[in-house]
Structures are given as C-alpha cells and as structure tokens.
C-alpha cells in the first residue's frame with residue numbers, strides 16, 4: 001500500500017501486517033489486494049489519510065527514536081514475561097535449537 005513506508009508512517013502499527021513470501025516477493029506485496037483489505041478493515045478515509053501522511057516525511061531530527069525504542073522495548077518485555085524471559089537476549093540464550 002505504501003511502498004518503503006516513509007518515516008511519517010514507519011511506526012504506524014496498523015500498517016505492519018504479515019504477508020506470505022509468495023505475495024510479498026513474487027507479487028511485490030499485491031498492493032491493490034492489500035489496499036482493498038486495509039480499506040475493508042479501516043475505511044477508505046483512514047487509508048487515504050495514511051497515504052497523505054506518508055507523503056510528508058518527518059526529518060530525522062524531529063523523530064523521537066529514543067521514545068520509540070523505549071516503547072517497543074516495553075512491548076517486547078510484556079510479550080516475553082509469560083514465557084519466563086525478561087529480555088530478547090535472555091530468550092535467545094534460553095532457546096534450544
């Protein structure tokens with residue numbers, strides 16, 4: 001839908017969705033199909049708003065990457081707790097191949 005997402009929408013979680021390798025690589029993300037699914041889920045107005053947002057990139061100096069890092073570290077932490085891990089490193093060390 002928004003190829004190579006610009007940083008204005010890079011961390012919009014609604015725009016991060018799984019896709020099979022075939023659609024993602026061989027069919028370059030099936031943009032028309034993907035957009036239609038996003039419109040069905042979020043409305044045409046919302047999808048158009050994200051597309052407009054993506055056209056207005058935010059300069060790196062205006063991005064609060066530190067806050068984004070803290071936010072996702074906390075989210076990861078909350079996902080790991082039920083499995084008995086506190087950090088991603090701990091999980092990797094505890095994982096048996």
Ligand SMILES: [Zn+2]
Nearest residue numbers: 019020022023
């Ligand atoms: Zn597919």
